[in-house]
Amino acid sequence: MRILLFSGKGGVGKTSLAAATGLQLSRLGYRTLVMSVDPAHSLADAFDLETGLFHAKTGDPYAIDERLAIHEVNIQKEIKRHWKEISAYVVSVLRTTGISDVEAEELAILPGMEELSAMMYVNQFRRERRYDAIVLDCAPTAESMRFVSMPTTLEWYMKHIFPFQRGIVKAVRPIANRMSPVELPPDNYFANIQELFAKLDGIGELLEDPKITSVRLVTNPERMVLRETQRAFVYFSLHGLTVDGVIVNRVLPEAVKDDWFAEWRASQGKILEEIEAYFAPVAVRQVPLFTHEVLGRERLEDLAATLYGEKTDPAAVSRTEAPYSFGKRDGHYEVRLRLPFAAKGEVGLFKKGDELVVEIGTLRRHIGLPTSMASLMPSRARLENRVLTVEMKES
Numbered sequence: 001m002r003i004l005l006f007s008g009k010g011g012v013g014k015t016s017l018a019a020a021t022g023l024q025l026s027r028l029g030y031r032t033l034v035m036s037v038d039p040a041h042s043l044a045d046a047f048d049l050e051t052g053l054f055h056a057k058t059g060d061p062y063a064i065d066e067r068l069a070i071h072e073v074n075i076q077k078e079i080k081r082h083w084k085e086i087s088a089y090v091v092s093v094l095r096t097t098g099i100s101d102v103e104a105e106e107l108a109i110l111p112g113m114e115e116l117s118a119m120m121y122v123n124q125f126r127r128e129r130r131y132d133a134i135v136l137d138c139a140p141t142a143e144s145m146r147f148v149s150m151p152t153t154l155e156w157y158m159k160h161i162f163p164f165q166r167g168i169v170k171a172v173r174p175i176a177n178r179m180s181p182v183e184l185p186p187d188n189y190f191a192n193i194q195e196l197f198a199k200l201d202g203i204g205e206l207l208e209d210p211k212i213t214s215v216r217l218v219t220n221p222e223r224m225v226l227r228e229t230q231r232a233f234v235y236f237s238l239h240g241l242t243v244d245g246v247i248v249n250r251v252l253p254e255a256v257k258d259d260w261f262a263e264w265r266a267s268q269g270k271i272l273e274e275i276e277a278y279f280a281p282v283a284v285r286q287v288p289l290f291t292h293e294v295l296g297r298e299r300l301e302d303l304a305a306t307l308y309g310e311k312t313d314p315a316a317v318s319r320t321e322a323p324y325s326f327g328k329r330d331g332h333y334e335v336r337l338r339l340p341f342a343a344k345g346e347v348g349l350f351k352k353g354d355e356l357v358v359e360i361g362t363l364r365r366h367i368g369l370p371t372s373m374a375s376l377m378p379s380r381a382r383l384e385n386r387v388l389t390v391e392m393k394e395s
């Protein structure tokens with residue numbers, strides 16, 4: 001099974017591109033599911049479905065045709081299905097603060113529930129071998145970062161905090177419930193957490209396997225959007241996911257000659273060059289700004305044809321290694337960079353803002369650094385088996 005994750009800033013075109021990708025995959029014979037993880041769903045709208053009708057049915061994949069289904073994760077349904085005890089406990093705690101029932105229930109939708117629910121489905125569908133490809137239409141970048149970092153965080157929680165908390169609650173409940181205004185979580189709350197965790201088992205490995213999961217970053221040829229895309233690239237790499245494609249959407253076509261757009265054309269051209277250089281060797285594709293909104297199946301099919309043509313298979317695995325990774329060894333932070341075969345010559349290292357710039361002969365790579373490493377300076381580099389390891393130190 002393949003999982004394709006479409007991520008990017010709000011409004012760049014993730015939903016349209018995820019839907020178009022779903023159409024292309026199903027046309028090529030894959031049993032495909034496009035799943036929306038963005039709480040502000042617009043997947044059904046992209047297909048121009050009657051939303052009322054759609055929502056009545058949702059909570060489960062909805063068949064567009066024989067091989068293509070779409071699914072908008074519906075948090076209300078998910079809470080009833082998976083989070084009952086947890087959310088009942090949260091509501092009971094919130095009530096003690098004097099908040100109304102309706103408000104408490106609203107607040108009991110905790111951050112991350114949507115993402116976790118989506119991951120449970122991905123895991124379930126994989127076990128059932130129900131789809132050959134799952135396209136995830138993610139929430140804007142920050143939330144999708146939470147999505148991919150969650151498996152690691154959860155595992156840590158389950159190993160270190162959960163047993164401890166559960167033990168403490170057991171020990172203190174007899175007295176605490178008499179004294180404290182807030183109920184301690186009941187046993188079924190813990191049972192619920194444990195059950196959810198079991199449903200998520202293995203998802204971390206799934207996301208980190210580049211033969212299964214690939215990230216496609218969607219961006220526009222605009223400075224602000226590009227910045228966020230670069231940060232996303234860094235953080236996906238940090239969490240061990242492989243970005244194997246960048247799609248620049250809404251590029252002004254050549255045909256636009258109007259003076260009004262002259263400056264736009266010039267700045268877009270410049271940014272497109274920068275995008276190619278920054279993300280290399282990851283493939284960059286462009287999609288023009290259409291003369292119309294991309295609404296309904298026919299227009300989505302046009303978009304798919306523009307992006308992929310007749311034969312391009314969006315599920316093809318084009319990269320099996322992350323271009324770089326971050327790590328820590330003997331207390332030092334390291335950046336590991338995989339070099340193409342052609343790379344030869346003196347290694348030059350310097351910092352430019354938050355980026356580490358590595359030069360080898362004619363090859364130049366800009367590597368955005370995560371916050372924890374942003375203030376560090378490169379100190380040494382060593383080359384082993386085509387991997388350049390750069391040690392980072394306090395300046």
Ligand SMILES: Nc1ncnc2c1ncn2[C@@H]1O[C@H](COP(=O)(O)OP(=O)(O)O)[C@@H](O)[C@H]1O
Pocket residue numbers: 008009010011012013014015016017042249250251287288289290291292293294295
């Ligand atoms: N290449 C394009 N040309 C014209 N309109 C587009 C293009 N790509 C997306 N749109 C339109 O832009 C709007 C936002 O796109 P959407 O896919 O919902 O973005 P996101 O999911 O990233 O928020 C939609 O109305 C969509 O039809």
Ligand SMILES: [Mg+2]
Pocket residue numbers: 014015016038042137
């Ligand atoms: Mg969207």
